[in-house]
Amino acid sequence: xxxxxxxxxxxxxxxxxxxxxxxxxxxxxxxKGVYVSSKPHIIFGNAKPLLTGKGxxxxxxxxxxxxxxxxxxKMSGFxxxxxxxxxxxxxxxxxxxxxxxxxxxxxxIFHNHESDPLSDQIASAKGEKWKQLRSxxxxxxxxxxxxxxxxxxxxxxxxxxxxxxxxxxDKTIIxxxxxxxxxxxxxxxxxxxxxxxxxxxxxxxxxxxYLKCFFNKSPLDLLIALLTFFNPSMLxxxxxxxxxxxxxxxxxxxxxxIIKFREENNxxxxxxxxxxxxLRNNVDINETSGQIRQExxxxxxxxxxxxxxxxxxxxxxxxxxxxxxxSFCLYELALNPDVQERARREVVDVLALxxxxxxxxxxxELIYVEQCxxxxxxxxxPSAAHSRECTKPYIxxxxxxxxxxxxxxxxxxxxxHMDPNIFPDPERFDPERFSKxxxxxxxxxxxxxxxFGPRMCIGMKYGMMKSKIxxxxxxxxxxxxTNHLTEIPITVKPKAFITKSANGIRxxxxxxx
Numbered sequence: 001x002x003x004x005x006x007x008x009x010x011x012x013x014x015x016x017x018x019x020x021x022x023x024x025x026x027x028x029x030x031x032k033g034v035y036v037s038s039k040p041h042i043i044f045g046n047a048k049p050l051l052t053g054k055g056x057x058x059x060x061x062x063x064x065x066x067x068x069x070x071x072x073x074k075m076s077g078f079x080x081x082x083x084x085x086x087x088x089x090x091x092x093x094x095x096x097x098x099x100x101x102x103x104x105x106x107x108x109i110f111h112n113h114e115s116d117p118l119s120d121q122i123a124s125a126k127g128e129k130w131k132q133l134r135s136x137x138x139x140x141x142x143x144x145x146x147x148x149x150x151x152x153x154x155x156x157x158x159x160x161x162x163x164x165x166x167x168x169x170d171k172t173i174i175x176x177x178x179x180x181x182x183x184x185x186x187x188x189x190x191x192x193x194x195x196x197x198x199x200x201x202x203x204x205x206x207x208x209x210y211l212k213c214f215f216n217k218s219p220l221d222l223l224i225a226l227l228t229f230f231n232p233s234m235l236x237x238x239x240x241x242x243x244x245x246x247x248x249x250x251x252x253x254x255x256x257x258i259i260k261f262r263e264e265n266n267x268x269x270x271x272x273x274x275x276x277x278x279l280r281n282n283v284d285i286n287e288t289s290g291q292i293r294q295e296x297x298x299x300x301x302x303x304x305x306x307x308x309x310x311x312x313x314x315x316x317x318x319x320x321x322x323x324x325x326x327s328f329c330l331y332e333l334a335l336n337p338d339v340q341e342r343a344r345r346e347v348v349d350v351l352a353l354x355x356x357x358x359x360x361x362x363x364x365e366l367i368y369v370e371q372c373x374x375x376x377x378x379x380x381x382p383s384a385a386h387s388r389e390c391t392k393p394y395i396x397x398x399x400x401x402x403x404x405x406x407x408x409x410x411x412x413x414x415x416x417h418m419d420p421n422i423f424p425d426p427e428r429f430d431p432e433r434f435s436k437x438x439x440x441x442x443x444x445x446x447x448x449x450x451x452f453g454p455r456m457c458i459g460m461k462y463g464m465m466k467s468k469i470x471x472x473x474x475x476x477x478x479x480x481x482t483n484h485l486t487e488i489p490i491t492v493k494p495k496a497f498i499t500k501s502a503n504g505i506r507x508x509x510x511x512x513x
Contacts, residue, residue, distance in 0.1 A: 028084040029077025032401055036077040037067040037087075045079030056494040058384035058414040065089045065415025075396075078410070085408040087385075091422075091443040094411050096397060097388060098445070099453035104394040106130070108455060109387035109408050117252060118243045121309035122458060127391070130455075136301065137310070137458060140275040146462050147360045148270055149191055153466050154358060156187040156200070157473045163200040164478065165511060173483055177327035177505045183470070184323040185211060188315045193258060194271040210250040211319055214243065215496075243312070255308035272314065276307045314459060320498040321382040322463055326470050327505055329376035331490065332429040334480040334507045339431060343369050344475040351476075363468050369475075371431035373467050377449040379429065381413040382498050386451050413448055422446045427489075481508040 026040045041048045046064075049055025068076050068089035075093065078085045088094050097105050110124030125133050139145070160183045164174075182201055185208050189195040195207060243251075259277055261267065268274065280302040333340035346368045354362050390407040403409075418426040422442070423433060432438065434447075450457040457463070474480075482488065485506040493502040 025082050025084075026079060028079075029086075032077075033399075034075065034077045034086070034401060035068070035071065035073040037064045037071075037073075040079040043081070045081045045083070047078075047080045051081075053494065056384070056492055056499075057497065058381070058412075058492065058499055059494075061087065061385050061410065061412035062414040062418060065412045065419075069415075069419065069421070080408075083408065085410060086403070087410045087412060089412075089415060091416065091445045093396070094416075094445045094448075095443075095452070097394075097409060098386070098411065098451070098455070101394065102454050104390060104392040104403075105388040105409065106391050106455075107389040109389050116243075117305040118248050118309045118312055120303075120306050121313045123313050134454075134458065136279050137276075140272065140279070141458055141462050143461075145275065146465055149272075149462065150360045150363065150465055150469065152191050152270065153187060153469050154473075156183065156190060157470050159183075159186070159198065159200050160470070161473060161477050164509065172508050172510070173485060173506055174509050175504045176330050176480075176507050176509075177323065177501055180327045180330075180470070181319065181323045184319050184326075187466070188318045190271065192272045192311050192315050192318070193254065194269045194273060206250070207254070210247050211315060213247050214316065215320065215498075251312045252305060252308045255311060256304045259304055259307060273307065273311055276302060276310060280307060317457075317459065317463070318466070320500070322467055324380065324382050324498055324500050325373060325377055326467055327501070328380040328490075328499075329373050329467075329471055330474065330480055330507065331486075331505045332376055332379070333372065333475075334482050334486070335488070336429055337481065339372065339429065340475065340480065343372050343431075343471075347472045347476055358469075358473070360465075363465055363472075366468050366472055368431060369468050369472050370464065371434040373464065373471065374434040374447070375429055375431045378417045378423065378433070378447055379426075380492075380499050381417050381449045383449070384412065384414050384497075384499070386411040386413065386448065388455075411445075411448070416446050416448070419446075477512055479510045479512060481510075483508045 026045070029036050038046055040046050044051050047060070049060055050057060064076050064078060064087045068074070068087075074088070074090035076087045076089065078087045088097065107126040107130070108123060110119070122130070122133050122137055160179075164179070179201075185205075186197050186200050188211070189197055189205065189207050193207070195205075197205065255273065258273055259280070262269070262274070262277060263281075280300045282301055333343065346366060350362050350365045351358060353365075388409045388411070390403045390405050390409065392405060394403045395401065396403065416422055420426055423446075445452055450460040450463075483506065487501070487503055487505070490505070491502040493500050
Protein backbone atom coordinates (compact mmCIF):
# COMPACT_ATOMS: atom_id res chain seq x y z
CA UNK A 1 0.00 0.00 0.00
CA UNK A 2 2.94 2.30 0.66
CA UNK A 3 3.99 2.14 -2.99
CA UNK A 4 0.40 2.87 -4.10
CA UNK A 5 0.23 6.04 -2.02
CA UNK A 6 3.62 7.14 -3.23
CA UNK A 7 2.53 6.76 -6.87
CA UNK A 8 -0.78 8.51 -6.11
CA UNK A 9 1.09 11.34 -4.40
CA UNK A 10 3.40 11.76 -7.40
CA UNK A 11 0.44 11.77 -9.81
CA UNK A 12 -1.39 14.42 -7.79
CA UNK A 13 1.82 16.44 -7.55
CA UNK A 14 2.28 16.12 -11.32
CA UNK A 15 -1.29 17.30 -12.02
CA UNK A 16 -0.86 20.26 -9.68
CA UNK A 17 2.42 21.10 -11.40
CA UNK A 18 0.81 21.00 -14.85
CA UNK A 19 -2.10 23.18 -13.69
CA UNK A 20 0.28 25.73 -12.16
CA UNK A 21 2.40 25.72 -15.33
CA UNK A 22 -0.66 26.33 -17.52
CA UNK A 23 -1.84 29.14 -15.26
CA UNK A 24 1.61 30.66 -15.59
CA UNK A 25 1.39 30.44 -19.39
CA UNK A 26 -1.94 32.24 -19.30
CA UNK A 27 -0.29 35.29 -17.72
CA UNK A 28 1.68 35.98 -20.93
CA UNK A 29 -0.49 38.88 -22.12
CA UNK A 30 -1.16 40.17 -18.63
CA UNK A 31 2.57 40.63 -18.08
CA LYS A 32 2.78 42.61 -21.33
CA GLY A 33 -0.08 44.85 -20.24
CA VAL A 34 -2.42 43.56 -22.96
CA TYR A 35 -6.14 43.34 -22.27
CA VAL A 36 -7.66 39.81 -22.35
CA SER A 37 -11.39 39.72 -23.12
CA SER A 38 -12.20 36.48 -21.28
CA LYS A 39 -10.55 34.17 -18.79
CA PRO A 40 -8.84 31.27 -20.60
CA HIS A 41 -9.89 27.69 -19.92
CA ILE A 42 -7.16 25.65 -18.23
CA ILE A 43 -6.83 23.32 -21.27
CA PHE A 44 -8.55 24.98 -24.25
CA GLY A 45 -7.51 28.57 -23.60
CA ASN A 46 -10.05 30.89 -25.24
CA ALA A 47 -10.78 28.40 -28.03
CA LYS A 48 -13.09 26.00 -26.17
CA PRO A 49 -16.13 26.62 -28.47
CA LEU A 50 -13.97 25.77 -31.51
CA LEU A 51 -12.31 22.69 -30.06
CA THR A 52 -15.61 21.28 -28.77
CA GLY A 53 -17.46 22.07 -32.01
CA LYS A 54 -20.06 24.22 -30.25
CA GLY A 55 -19.22 27.55 -31.83
CA UNK A 56 -18.23 29.13 -35.14
CA UNK A 57 -14.91 30.91 -35.61
CA UNK A 58 -16.67 34.01 -36.93
CA UNK A 59 -18.81 34.26 -33.78
CA UNK A 60 -15.89 33.73 -31.43
CA UNK A 61 -13.78 36.44 -33.08
CA UNK A 62 -16.75 38.80 -33.23
CA UNK A 63 -17.28 38.38 -29.48
CA UNK A 64 -13.65 39.29 -28.82
CA UNK A 65 -13.86 42.29 -31.17
CA UNK A 66 -17.13 43.53 -29.64
CA UNK A 67 -15.78 43.17 -26.12
CA UNK A 68 -12.72 45.23 -27.06
CA UNK A 69 -14.88 47.98 -28.55
CA UNK A 70 -17.13 48.08 -25.49
CA UNK A 71 -14.11 48.44 -23.24
CA UNK A 72 -12.26 50.94 -25.48
CA UNK A 73 -9.46 48.44 -26.16
CA LYS A 74 -7.52 48.26 -29.44
CA MET A 75 -6.65 44.59 -29.06
CA SER A 76 -7.11 41.53 -26.91
CA GLY A 77 -4.86 38.69 -25.89
CA PHE A 78 -6.18 35.30 -26.97
CA UNK A 79 -5.01 31.77 -26.20
CA UNK A 80 -5.45 28.89 -28.61
CA UNK A 81 -4.87 26.14 -26.07
CA UNK A 82 -1.41 27.17 -24.83
CA UNK A 83 -0.52 29.35 -27.81
CA UNK A 84 -0.77 33.11 -27.10
CA UNK A 85 -2.26 35.08 -30.02
CA UNK A 86 -3.39 38.67 -30.50
CA UNK A 87 -6.80 39.76 -31.84
CA UNK A 88 -7.03 43.30 -33.25
CA UNK A 89 -10.04 45.59 -32.86
CA UNK A 90 -8.74 48.97 -34.06
CA UNK A 91 -8.80 49.86 -37.76
CA UNK A 92 -5.70 52.06 -37.63
CA UNK A 93 -3.73 49.31 -35.90
CA UNK A 94 -5.04 46.79 -38.43
CA UNK A 95 -3.82 49.04 -41.26
CA UNK A 96 -0.41 49.38 -39.59
CA UNK A 97 0.07 45.64 -39.25
CA UNK A 98 -1.38 44.57 -42.62
CA UNK A 99 0.08 47.36 -44.74
CA UNK A 100 2.10 50.25 -43.29
CA UNK A 101 4.42 48.06 -41.19
CA UNK A 102 4.10 45.01 -43.42
CA UNK A 103 7.83 44.26 -43.20
CA UNK A 104 7.21 43.10 -39.61
CA UNK A 105 4.29 40.83 -40.59
CA UNK A 106 5.12 39.35 -43.99
CA UNK A 107 3.74 35.86 -43.37
CA UNK A 108 0.32 34.33 -43.02
CA ILE A 109 -0.28 31.66 -40.40
CA PHE A 110 -0.58 28.55 -42.53
CA HIS A 111 1.26 25.27 -42.55
CA ASN A 112 4.16 25.36 -45.00
CA HIS A 113 6.68 22.53 -44.90
CA GLU A 114 8.31 20.11 -47.34
CA SER A 115 6.64 17.19 -45.54
CA ASP A 116 3.29 18.58 -46.72
CA PRO A 117 3.50 18.96 -50.55
CA LEU A 118 0.19 20.78 -50.94
CA SER A 119 1.22 23.44 -48.43
CA ASP A 120 3.64 24.90 -50.98
CA GLN A 121 1.27 27.53 -52.37
CA ILE A 122 0.84 31.30 -52.41
CA ALA A 123 -1.42 31.56 -49.35
CA SER A 124 1.05 29.74 -47.09
CA ALA A 125 4.39 30.71 -48.70
CA LYS A 126 6.63 32.77 -46.45
CA GLY A 127 9.28 35.49 -46.76
CA GLU A 128 11.26 35.74 -49.98
CA LYS A 129 9.63 32.60 -51.33
CA TRP A 130 6.22 34.31 -51.11
CA LYS A 131 7.55 37.46 -52.84
CA GLN A 132 8.91 35.40 -55.70
CA LEU A 133 5.75 33.32 -56.05
CA ARG A 134 3.50 36.39 -55.88
CA SER A 135 5.56 38.04 -58.61
CA UNK A 136 5.36 34.92 -60.78
CA UNK A 137 1.61 34.43 -60.35
CA UNK A 138 0.45 38.05 -60.65
CA UNK A 139 0.43 38.08 -64.50
CA UNK A 140 -1.93 35.08 -64.44
CA UNK A 141 -4.56 37.33 -62.83
CA UNK A 142 -4.06 40.37 -65.06
CA UNK A 143 -6.98 42.16 -66.71
CA UNK A 144 -6.10 40.54 -70.03
CA UNK A 145 -6.14 37.05 -68.55
CA UNK A 146 -9.30 37.80 -66.59
CA UNK A 147 -10.95 38.89 -69.83
CA UNK A 148 -9.83 35.66 -71.48
CA UNK A 149 -11.19 33.56 -68.59
CA UNK A 150 -14.51 35.45 -68.62
CA UNK A 151 -15.50 33.59 -71.82
CA UNK A 152 -15.46 30.29 -69.97
CA UNK A 153 -17.37 31.79 -67.05
CA UNK A 154 -20.04 33.11 -69.45
CA UNK A 155 -20.29 29.72 -71.17
CA UNK A 156 -20.76 27.80 -67.92
CA UNK A 157 -23.23 30.35 -66.57
CA UNK A 158 -25.29 29.81 -69.73
CA UNK A 159 -25.21 26.07 -68.97
CA UNK A 160 -26.48 26.87 -65.48
CA UNK A 161 -29.34 28.96 -66.92
CA UNK A 162 -30.25 26.15 -69.29
CA UNK A 163 -30.12 23.60 -66.48
CA UNK A 164 -32.38 25.69 -64.25
CA UNK A 165 -34.78 26.39 -67.12
CA UNK A 166 -35.28 22.74 -68.08
CA UNK A 167 -34.51 20.57 -65.06
CA UNK A 168 -36.26 22.81 -62.55
CA UNK A 169 -39.31 23.51 -64.69
CA ASP A 170 -41.61 21.72 -62.24
CA LYS A 171 -39.80 22.93 -59.12
CA THR A 172 -40.76 26.28 -57.72
CA ILE A 173 -38.56 25.83 -54.64
CA ILE A 174 -34.86 25.16 -55.02
CA UNK A 175 -31.96 24.86 -52.60
CA UNK A 176 -29.94 27.63 -54.22
CA UNK A 177 -26.65 27.08 -52.39
CA UNK A 178 -26.61 23.45 -53.57
CA UNK A 179 -27.22 24.54 -57.18
CA UNK A 180 -24.55 27.27 -57.07
CA UNK A 181 -22.00 24.90 -55.51
CA UNK A 182 -22.61 22.39 -58.33
CA UNK A 183 -22.21 25.16 -60.91
CA UNK A 184 -19.01 26.38 -59.26
CA UNK A 185 -17.53 22.89 -59.23
CA UNK A 186 -18.14 22.49 -62.97
CA UNK A 187 -16.69 25.94 -63.65
CA UNK A 188 -13.68 25.16 -61.44
CA UNK A 189 -13.05 21.86 -63.23
CA UNK A 190 -12.97 23.70 -66.57
CA UNK A 191 -11.43 27.08 -65.70
CA UNK A 192 -8.61 25.74 -63.51
CA UNK A 193 -7.93 22.18 -64.70
CA UNK A 194 -9.40 22.23 -68.22
CA UNK A 195 -11.83 19.38 -67.54
CA UNK A 196 -14.94 20.26 -69.56
CA UNK A 197 -18.36 18.97 -68.50
CA UNK A 198 -21.58 19.82 -70.37
CA UNK A 199 -23.88 18.93 -67.48
CA UNK A 200 -24.04 21.24 -64.49
CA UNK A 201 -26.24 18.91 -62.48
CA UNK A 202 -24.87 15.64 -63.84
CA UNK A 203 -23.40 12.65 -61.99
CA UNK A 204 -20.76 13.27 -59.32
CA UNK A 205 -17.32 13.37 -60.93
CA UNK A 206 -14.12 12.13 -59.30
CA UNK A 207 -12.94 15.75 -59.09
CA UNK A 208 -16.16 16.77 -57.35
CA UNK A 209 -15.91 13.87 -54.90
CA TYR A 210 -12.40 14.74 -53.76
CA LEU A 211 -13.01 18.48 -53.64
CA LYS A 212 -16.01 17.91 -51.36
CA CYS A 213 -13.95 15.50 -49.27
CA PHE A 214 -11.63 18.40 -48.51
CA PHE A 215 -14.51 20.13 -46.70
CA ASN A 216 -16.23 17.08 -45.17
CA LYS A 217 -13.97 16.83 -42.16
CA SER A 218 -13.79 14.24 -39.41
CA PRO A 219 -13.04 15.42 -35.83
CA LEU A 220 -9.35 14.74 -36.50
CA ASP A 221 -9.48 16.70 -39.77
CA LEU A 222 -11.12 19.62 -37.93
CA LEU A 223 -8.37 19.59 -35.31
CA ILE A 224 -5.71 19.59 -38.05
CA ALA A 225 -7.52 22.47 -39.79
CA LEU A 226 -7.56 24.46 -36.55
CA LEU A 227 -3.85 23.79 -36.02
CA THR A 228 -3.17 24.85 -39.61
CA PHE A 229 -4.87 28.16 -38.83
CA PHE A 230 -3.69 28.76 -35.26
CA ASN A 231 -0.50 26.77 -34.63
CA PRO A 232 0.93 25.19 -37.81
CA SER A 233 4.30 24.49 -36.18
CA MET A 234 2.63 21.60 -34.34
CA LEU A 235 1.80 19.99 -37.70
CA UNK A 236 5.42 20.39 -38.79
CA UNK A 237 6.59 18.79 -35.56
CA UNK A 238 4.51 15.63 -36.10
CA UNK A 239 4.92 15.71 -39.93
CA UNK A 240 1.15 15.86 -40.45
CA UNK A 241 -0.45 16.90 -43.75
CA UNK A 242 -2.80 19.87 -43.83
CA UNK A 243 -4.76 18.08 -46.58
CA UNK A 244 -5.74 14.51 -45.86
CA UNK A 245 -3.75 11.93 -47.83
CA UNK A 246 -6.36 10.60 -50.27
CA UNK A 247 -7.46 14.11 -51.26
CA UNK A 248 -3.88 15.31 -51.57
CA UNK A 249 -2.79 12.31 -53.61
CA UNK A 250 -5.67 12.78 -56.05
CA UNK A 251 -4.85 16.43 -56.80
CA UNK A 252 -1.11 15.76 -56.99
CA UNK A 253 -1.67 12.98 -59.54
CA UNK A 254 -4.29 14.95 -61.49
CA UNK A 255 -1.97 17.94 -61.90
CA UNK A 256 1.06 15.79 -62.71
CA UNK A 257 -0.88 13.90 -65.42
CA ILE A 258 -2.20 17.12 -66.99
CA ILE A 259 1.25 18.74 -66.97
CA LYS A 260 2.92 15.67 -68.49
CA PHE A 261 0.32 15.29 -71.25
CA ARG A 262 0.30 18.96 -72.21
CA GLU A 263 4.07 19.39 -72.18
CA GLU A 264 4.65 16.25 -74.25
CA ASN A 265 1.97 17.22 -76.79
CA ASN A 266 2.32 21.03 -76.61
CA UNK A 267 -1.38 21.38 -75.72
CA UNK A 268 -2.60 24.97 -75.37
CA UNK A 269 -5.76 25.71 -73.35
CA UNK A 270 -7.46 28.80 -71.92
CA UNK A 271 -7.35 27.71 -68.27
CA UNK A 272 -5.33 28.47 -65.17
CA UNK A 273 -3.18 25.36 -65.19
CA UNK A 274 -2.00 26.33 -68.69
CA UNK A 275 -0.78 29.67 -67.35
CA UNK A 276 1.03 27.92 -64.49
CA UNK A 277 2.67 25.48 -66.91
CA UNK A 278 3.88 28.50 -68.89
CA LEU A 279 5.32 29.96 -65.68
CA ARG A 280 6.92 26.61 -64.92
CA ASN A 281 8.69 26.70 -68.29
CA ASN A 282 9.65 30.40 -68.06
CA VAL A 283 7.32 31.39 -70.90
CA ASP A 284 6.01 34.95 -70.87
CA ILE A 285 2.30 34.39 -70.19
CA ASN A 286 1.45 37.83 -71.56
CA GLU A 287 2.45 36.86 -75.08
CA THR A 288 -0.26 36.10 -77.61
CA SER A 289 1.21 32.89 -79.03
CA GLY A 290 0.12 30.84 -76.03
CA GLN A 291 3.12 28.52 -76.36
CA ILE A 292 3.64 26.16 -73.47
CA ARG A 293 7.44 25.86 -73.46
CA GLN A 294 10.62 27.33 -74.83
CA GLU A 295 12.90 25.57 -77.27
CA UNK A 296 15.86 25.61 -74.88
CA UNK A 297 15.64 23.31 -71.90
CA UNK A 298 15.60 24.97 -68.49
CA UNK A 299 15.06 23.79 -64.97
CA UNK A 300 11.31 24.14 -64.22
CA UNK A 301 10.59 27.27 -62.19
CA UNK A 302 7.54 25.63 -60.60
CA UNK A 303 7.42 21.98 -59.59
CA UNK A 304 4.47 19.76 -60.40
CA UNK A 305 3.46 19.75 -56.72
CA UNK A 306 3.62 23.58 -56.56
CA UNK A 307 1.26 23.81 -59.53
CA UNK A 308 -1.05 21.27 -57.86
CA UNK A 309 -0.94 23.21 -54.57
CA UNK A 310 -1.74 26.56 -56.18
CA UNK A 311 -4.49 25.11 -58.37
CA UNK A 312 -6.04 23.44 -55.32
CA UNK A 313 -6.03 26.58 -53.14
CA UNK A 314 -7.71 28.55 -55.94
CA UNK A 315 -10.20 25.72 -56.54
CA UNK A 316 -11.03 25.74 -52.83
CA UNK A 317 -11.53 29.51 -52.90
CA UNK A 318 -13.78 29.25 -55.97
CA UNK A 319 -15.88 26.37 -54.71
CA UNK A 320 -16.57 27.50 -51.16
CA UNK A 321 -15.86 31.24 -51.09
CA UNK A 322 -17.51 32.31 -54.35
CA UNK A 323 -20.35 29.81 -54.08
CA UNK A 324 -21.04 31.13 -50.57
CA UNK A 325 -20.91 34.79 -51.70
CA UNK A 326 -23.27 34.21 -54.65
CA SER A 327 -25.74 32.12 -52.63
CA PHE A 328 -25.97 34.64 -49.80
CA CYS A 329 -26.36 37.47 -52.31
CA LEU A 330 -29.32 35.73 -53.99
CA TYR A 331 -30.79 35.07 -50.53
CA GLU A 332 -30.63 38.77 -49.65
CA LEU A 333 -32.03 39.79 -53.05
CA ALA A 334 -34.96 37.43 -52.45
CA LEU A 335 -35.53 39.10 -49.07
CA ASN A 336 -35.30 42.56 -50.67
CA PRO A 337 -37.30 42.51 -53.94
CA ASP A 338 -36.85 46.25 -54.53
CA VAL A 339 -33.06 45.83 -54.45
CA GLN A 340 -33.36 42.77 -56.71
CA GLU A 341 -35.40 44.71 -59.26
CA ARG A 342 -32.95 47.62 -59.26
CA ALA A 343 -30.03 45.23 -59.86
CA ARG A 344 -31.95 43.49 -62.67
CA ARG A 345 -32.79 46.82 -64.29
CA GLU A 346 -29.12 47.78 -64.24
CA VAL A 347 -28.20 44.57 -66.08
CA VAL A 348 -30.90 45.17 -68.71
CA ASP A 349 -29.85 48.80 -69.23
CA VAL A 350 -26.13 48.05 -69.48
CA LEU A 351 -26.76 45.21 -71.93
CA ALA A 352 -28.82 47.56 -74.10
CA LEU A 353 -25.80 49.86 -74.38
CA UNK A 354 -23.84 46.89 -75.78
CA UNK A 355 -26.52 45.68 -78.21
CA UNK A 356 -27.39 42.74 -75.97
CA UNK A 357 -23.85 41.32 -76.09
CA UNK A 358 -22.89 40.13 -72.60
CA UNK A 359 -19.18 40.85 -72.95
CA UNK A 360 -16.38 41.63 -70.47
CA UNK A 361 -17.09 45.37 -70.73
CA UNK A 362 -20.65 44.75 -69.51
CA UNK A 363 -19.29 43.10 -66.37
CA UNK A 364 -17.18 46.16 -65.55
CA GLU A 365 -20.20 48.45 -65.86
CA LEU A 366 -22.43 46.51 -63.45
CA ILE A 367 -21.79 48.87 -60.54
CA TYR A 368 -24.92 48.17 -58.50
CA VAL A 369 -24.64 44.39 -58.92
CA GLU A 370 -21.11 44.71 -57.54
CA GLN A 371 -22.43 46.75 -54.61
CA CYS A 372 -24.92 43.95 -53.86
CA UNK A 373 -22.13 41.38 -53.83
CA UNK A 374 -19.94 43.57 -51.62
CA UNK A 375 -22.78 44.07 -49.15
CA UNK A 376 -23.33 40.30 -49.11
CA UNK A 377 -19.62 39.78 -48.44
CA UNK A 378 -19.90 42.24 -45.58
CA UNK A 379 -22.76 40.42 -43.87
CA UNK A 380 -21.44 36.94 -44.63
CA UNK A 381 -17.69 37.37 -44.94
CA PRO A 382 -16.39 33.98 -46.15
CA SER A 383 -13.35 34.07 -43.85
CA ALA A 384 -13.79 34.80 -40.15
CA ALA A 385 -10.39 36.42 -39.80
CA HIS A 386 -7.13 37.25 -41.54
CA SER A 387 -3.95 36.00 -39.95
CA ARG A 388 -0.43 37.39 -39.81
CA GLU A 389 2.72 36.17 -38.11
CA CYS A 390 5.18 38.61 -36.64
CA THR A 391 8.45 38.07 -38.51
CA LYS A 392 10.46 40.97 -37.06
CA PRO A 393 10.31 42.53 -33.54
CA TYR A 394 7.53 45.11 -33.46
CA ILE A 395 6.49 47.70 -30.92
CA UNK A 396 2.78 48.47 -31.19
CA UNK A 397 2.40 52.20 -32.00
CA UNK A 398 1.88 54.52 -29.02
CA UNK A 399 2.62 51.72 -26.54
CA UNK A 400 5.65 49.93 -25.11
CA UNK A 401 4.18 46.51 -26.02
CA UNK A 402 6.75 44.44 -27.90
CA UNK A 403 5.64 41.63 -30.19
CA UNK A 404 8.33 39.01 -30.70
CA UNK A 405 8.82 37.08 -33.97
CA UNK A 406 6.45 34.14 -34.06
CA UNK A 407 3.54 36.01 -32.47
CA UNK A 408 0.27 35.23 -34.22
CA UNK A 409 -2.06 38.14 -34.98
CA UNK A 410 -5.69 37.89 -36.12
CA UNK A 411 -7.92 40.49 -37.79
CA UNK A 412 -11.61 39.53 -37.28
CA UNK A 413 -13.59 40.46 -40.39
CA UNK A 414 -16.78 39.44 -38.62
CA UNK A 415 -16.07 42.20 -36.10
CA UNK A 416 -15.59 45.28 -38.25
CA HIS A 417 -18.11 44.15 -40.89
CA MET A 418 -20.89 44.02 -38.30
CA ASP A 419 -19.78 47.01 -36.21
CA PRO A 420 -22.74 49.44 -35.94
CA ASN A 421 -20.32 52.35 -35.53
CA ILE A 422 -18.91 51.58 -38.97
CA PHE A 423 -21.98 50.12 -40.71
CA PRO A 424 -25.13 51.47 -38.99
CA ASP A 425 -27.89 48.87 -38.54
CA PRO A 426 -25.47 46.13 -39.68
CA GLU A 427 -28.11 43.39 -40.05
CA ARG A 428 -29.86 45.43 -42.76
CA PHE A 429 -28.88 44.60 -46.35
CA ASP A 430 -28.04 47.93 -48.00
CA PRO A 431 -25.89 47.96 -51.17
CA GLU A 432 -25.70 51.76 -50.97
CA ARG A 433 -23.07 51.30 -48.26
CA PHE A 434 -20.72 50.59 -51.18
CA SER A 435 -21.53 53.55 -53.36
CA LYS A 436 -18.45 55.49 -54.44
CA UNK A 437 -19.25 58.32 -52.02
CA UNK A 438 -19.81 56.07 -49.00
CA UNK A 439 -16.67 54.05 -49.65
CA UNK A 440 -14.60 57.24 -49.92
CA UNK A 441 -15.67 58.31 -46.45
CA UNK A 442 -14.92 55.01 -44.75
CA UNK A 443 -11.69 53.61 -43.28
CA UNK A 444 -9.91 51.39 -45.87
CA UNK A 445 -9.76 48.50 -43.36
CA UNK A 446 -13.46 48.57 -42.49
CA UNK A 447 -14.30 46.05 -45.25
CA UNK A 448 -11.68 43.36 -45.90
CA UNK A 449 -13.23 40.09 -47.16
CA UNK A 450 -10.23 39.68 -49.50
CA UNK A 451 -7.67 40.95 -47.02
CA PHE A 452 -5.66 44.17 -47.16
CA GLY A 453 -2.12 45.22 -48.00
CA PRO A 454 0.55 43.32 -49.96
CA ARG A 455 -0.94 39.94 -49.03
CA MET A 456 -4.44 40.78 -50.23
CA CYS A 457 -6.03 37.92 -52.20
CA ILE A 458 -4.35 37.76 -55.60
CA GLY A 459 -7.58 36.59 -57.28
CA MET A 460 -9.90 39.29 -55.87
CA LYS A 461 -10.79 40.90 -59.23
CA TYR A 462 -11.03 37.51 -60.92
CA GLY A 463 -13.40 36.28 -58.20
CA MET A 464 -15.58 39.39 -58.39
CA MET A 465 -15.78 39.03 -62.17
CA LYS A 466 -17.09 35.46 -61.88
CA SER A 467 -19.56 36.37 -59.14
CA LYS A 468 -20.94 39.36 -61.08
CA ILE A 469 -21.45 37.31 -64.23
CA UNK A 470 -23.32 34.59 -62.35
CA UNK A 471 -25.59 36.96 -60.38
CA UNK A 472 -26.28 39.22 -63.38
CA UNK A 473 -27.19 36.37 -65.73
CA UNK A 474 -29.41 34.74 -63.11
CA UNK A 475 -31.25 38.03 -62.57
CA UNK A 476 -31.80 38.38 -66.30
CA UNK A 477 -33.51 35.01 -66.43
CA UNK A 478 -35.17 34.44 -63.06
CA UNK A 479 -36.93 36.13 -60.18
CA UNK A 480 -36.05 34.93 -56.68
CA UNK A 481 -38.31 35.13 -53.64
CA THR A 482 -38.67 33.57 -50.21
CA ASN A 483 -41.13 30.85 -49.18
CA HIS A 484 -42.25 28.99 -46.05
CA LEU A 485 -39.06 26.89 -46.13
CA THR A 486 -36.70 29.88 -46.29
CA GLU A 487 -34.82 30.22 -43.02
CA ILE A 488 -35.02 33.82 -41.75
CA PRO A 489 -32.63 34.75 -40.26
CA ILE A 490 -30.18 32.26 -41.61
CA THR A 491 -28.15 29.93 -39.37
CA VAL A 492 -24.42 29.73 -40.05
CA LYS A 493 -22.79 26.29 -39.99
CA PRO A 494 -20.71 26.29 -36.78
CA LYS A 495 -17.96 23.87 -37.82
CA ALA A 496 -17.34 25.37 -41.27
CA PHE A 497 -14.19 27.41 -41.81
CA ILE A 498 -15.89 29.21 -44.69
CA THR A 499 -19.17 30.95 -43.77
CA LYS A 500 -22.10 28.96 -45.14
CA SER A 501 -25.68 28.15 -44.26
CA ALA A 502 -26.19 25.30 -41.82
CA ASN A 503 -29.59 24.29 -43.21
CA GLY A 504 -29.42 25.34 -46.86
CA ILE A 505 -31.01 28.31 -48.63
CA ARG A 506 -34.43 27.49 -50.10
CA UNK A 507 -35.87 30.05 -52.48
CA UNK A 508 -38.73 30.29 -54.96
CA UNK A 509 -37.58 30.69 -58.55
CA UNK A 510 -39.67 31.97 -61.47
CA UNK A 511 -38.49 32.07 -65.08
CA UNK A 512 -38.70 35.49 -66.68
CA UNK A 513 -40.24 35.23 -70.17
